[in-house]
Amino acid sequence: MTFPEYLVKWSGLHGGVAPTGLVKIWLRVAFAMSTPLVRLNPNLITGSALLFMGGAIGWVAGPEPKYLIAALLVLLVGLIDSFDGIVALRSSRVTSWGAYLDSIVDRFIDVGIGLLFLVLGAPLELVMAAVSIALVHEYMRARAGGVGHHEVGVVTVAEKPTRIAIGVMFLVACAVRPQDSQLLADIAVITWSVIGVIGFAHLMRTFRSIIK
Numbered sequence: 001m002t003f004p005e006y007l008v009k010w011s012g013l014h015g016g017v018a019p020t021g022l023v024k025i026w027l028r029v030a031f032a033m034s035t036p037l038v039r040l041n042p043n044l045i046t047g048s049a050l051l052f053m054g055g056a057i058g059w060v061a062g063p064e065p066k067y068l069i070a071a072l073l074v075l076l077v078g079l080i081d082s083f084d085g086i087v088a089l090r091s092s093r094v095t096s097w098g099a100y101l102d103s104i105v106d107r108f109i110d111v112g113i114g115l116l117f118l119v120l121g122a123p124l125e126l127v128m129a130a131v132s133i134a135l136v137h138e139y140m141r142a143r144a145g146g147v148g149h150h151e152v153g154v155v156t157v158a159e160k161p162t163r164i165a166i167g168v169m170f171l172v173a174c175a176v177r178p179q180d181s182q183l184l185a186d187i188a189v190i191t192w193s194v195i196g197v198i199g200f201a202h203l204m205r206t207f208r209s210i211i212k
Contacts, residue, residue, distance in 0.1 A: 001090045005030050021096060030082040034090070034195045042088035046102050049080045053112035061119045067178065071171035072118070077109055078164035103142070106160055110134045113167045117189050118207070120174065121182030126189040133196030137203060142206050154206040158199025165193050 010027065037045060056073035059066040084102060088094045114131035118124060137158055170188035174181040 003028060004091055006031055006086070008175035024146060026082075027086075030079070030086055031090075033079070034083045034086045037087050038082055038090050040087065042065050042084045042093055043098055043101055045080060045084040045087060046098070046105050049077045049105055050108055050112075052077050052080070053109055054182070056171075057112060057115055057119060060116060062173075063119075063206070065178070067175035067181075069114060071168050071175065074113070074116070074164060074167045074171060078161060078168070081106070081160065081164075083107075103138075107135060107138065109165060110138075110160070111134070113163055114189075115170070116167060117185045118143065122189045124183035126186065126193065130189045130192040130196060133193060134158070137196060137199055140200075140203050144211060147211060154201045156199035158196045158202075162195060163192065166195075 004027055007024075007027065033067070052073045056070040056077075059070040059073070081102075088098055111131055114127045117130075118127045137156070170184050175183050177184070
């Protein structure tokens with residue numbers, strides 16, 4: 001499959017929207033990077049994200065935290081979120097089960113990012129609030145689909161790539177200033193929560209206008 005052919009299929013799975021700008025650039029990069037994985041089962045690629053997230057938690061939970069390694073693993077988790085769908089399209093193995101599995105793994109990843117910050121010293125209450133907002137954000141889309149509105153609706157500032165980015169950025173910050181890791185974890189969770197509330201409001205407003 002060529003990249004233009006992939007874009008046509010991608011657009012068909014995203015309500016006919018043609019990717020432009022940074023999205024198109026990212027899809028081109030991810031398309032090229034996924035080439036060695038085309039022969040693999042897309043569902044195995046999806047599931048592997050859990051192993052890498054678990055590894056990231058393990059690297060920061062040890063007596064000598066390896067923040068940069070953990071950051072790279074979380075970044076890899078974000079890449080896998082693109083790779084599994086690209087491989088499924090390129091190998092004509094797009095299935096409802098694959099989409100379902102991807103959603104389940106995504107929610108475990110959200111919890112995993114919360115556990116990362118908890119291990120770094122963020123208060124349990126703040127971590128639970130941030131993770132809960134993320135889970136509600138995704139449940140809103142799922143519930144909208146349950147009442148007949150399967151479109152994305154709107155892309156908010158609080159999507160999964162943002163949550164991955166927060167994890168990566170603050171882990172790198174911890175590598176630079178390990179003595180401030182707990183403070184940085186607090187700031188990360190607060191940032192995640194604030195962005196989550198903004199995304200919740202944006203999504204609620206959008207669905208209120210289209211769900212009658």
